Amino acid sequence: MGRNTKAIYSFLVIVAILMAGASIVQAESSGDECLRAVVEDISPSSVGRDEEFTVGISLENCGTQVPEDITFEIISIPPDIIVTEDLATEIPQFVYKDSERQLIYHMRTTQDATPGPHIIKLKLTYGSTDAKRTAYYEVEIIVTGEHAEPRIASVSTDPKYIYAGDTVDLDLEIQNFGDSIAKSVEVYLEHDFKGITGSTIGALAANDTQTASFKFKANISGTFQIPVIIEYEDDYGVQKDEYDIQITVLDRKGSLNLASVKVDPVLPYVDDTVELTMRVENSGDRTINSIRVYADHPFKGLKESFIGTLDPDEDGPAVITFIADQKGEFEIPVIITYIDDFGEEQIETKVNVIVMEKSGGAGTIIVVLLLLAVIGGLAYNNYRTKRSKDEIIKQLMEGGSIPGEDTEE
Structure with missing residues (x-):
């Protein structure tokens, strides 16, 4: 039952007395013998779980004869209701034709009574042996309950x-x-x-x-x-x-990425042993486990390196060693794999490696000289920059003018 389709039960007990029918074993040859049962009262009117209540029944003479050999009984009761009275009441004879007889049944609902309608079945028999009459009735009692939500x-x-x-x-x-x-x-x-x-x-x-x-x-x-x-x-x-x-x-964030790539030697030659170091960084906010780096290079040597676990903002090295047995510029696919709660995941990237051809000629000397010139130039520029800054600081502290700022009036 959905929250929008739940039946809303009334907190008042609905009592319906329905005559299911009366069967006459043998009709009396003379006179008019008639008896009926009517529910007079249910108290209290609202019946919940584990509560006592009473059902009042009135037996009324509806004929011209005085009924006799009367038996009124409860023949069926739901398991959620307990009757504390005798289920059957016998009355030998009414005093006079307009007499009535009041019956009260004390009942109780169980602690786990199911809310909703409960049917109590009743039976009324009366009349002499040769003209016995039987009538059946039903009483519907609705037990109230509470909803959870x-x-x-x-x-x-x-x-x-x-x-x-x-x-x-x-x-x-x-x-x-x-x-x-x-x-x-x-x-x-x-x-x-x-x-x-x-x-x-x-x-x-x-x-x-x-x-x-x-x-x-x-x-x-x-x-x-x-x-x-x-x-x-x-x-x-x-x-x-x-x-x-x-x-x-x-959109997907790159929590694992290559923070740096280092090739040693920087410009390897054919048949050199090369150490490729890739630092993998965890830029996310969760610890990542079982990290492996696989470099699919074409050389002889190792292709996989195991890093293990990286905490947030932590990095670790993946070192791949191989022999550069062929020259050229190579774009090496790199796959970073890790394992989480739902299996293995992977990140794909690439690194470039240049392998030089072995040669003792002028070409090699020129390349080396160019590298030395670049390194030297960077060192000299750094030296000049630092010296210039030192001179400016010295001039400011001595109260002099900054070189290069003197102007003519």
Whole structure:
């Protein structure tokens, strides 16, 4: 029963006395013998769980003869109702034809009585042996109860801002806004992500709160309306309510990336042993485990390096050693893999390596001289910059003018 289709029961007891029919074993040859049963009173008028109440029955003579050999009895009672009186009452004979007889039955509902209608079946027999008459009646008593109403009180995610590829911890705080205990509470998510979609809470008292926890992999970006199904039991039986929450997944962030690449030697020659060092940085806000770096180079040597675990803002080296057995410029595919709660993930990038041809000629000398010239020029420029700054600072402290700022009047 959904939250919008639940039946609303009246808090007043509805009593319906229906004559199912009367059967006459043998009709009397003379006279008019008639007896009927009427419900006079139900007290109190509202019957809840584990409550006592009374049902008043009036037997009325509706014929011209005085009825005799009267038996009024309860022949069927629901298990949720207990009768503390004798179920059968025998009356030998009415005193006179206009007589009435009042019967009162003391009853009680059980502690776990199911709210809703309950039917008590009655039987009335009267008349002499050769003209026995039988009538059947039904009394409908509605037991009142309370509704539970577990709803989503709050939604929280970790991380707060979700990016594609993140593993997300989703917590739904479920609060019971009803008046009855919500039993066997289960919460389900209907999403297309890989992860946990069900959470069992158990019992939830009125105004109590508990947390339903989920974990999933946000593999694609976008804004998603996720249906939340809450199943539970209250006084009226098994219930099922549906709500919606909204989750926004941002475009994928590169939490793992290459912070730097170093080739030793810087310009390797054919047959040199080369050490390729790639520093992998975790720029995200979560610890990443089981990090491996695979460089698919064409040379003889190692292709994989294991880093392990990196905390947020931490980096670690992946060292690949190989023999550069061929010359040229190579674009080497690099795959960074890691393992999270939902399996292995990977990031792809590339690095460039240049292998020089071995030669003892002038070309090699020129390349070396050019490198030395560049290095020397950088060192000299740094020296001049530092010296210039030192002179400016010295002039300012001595109160003189800054070189290069003198002007003619």
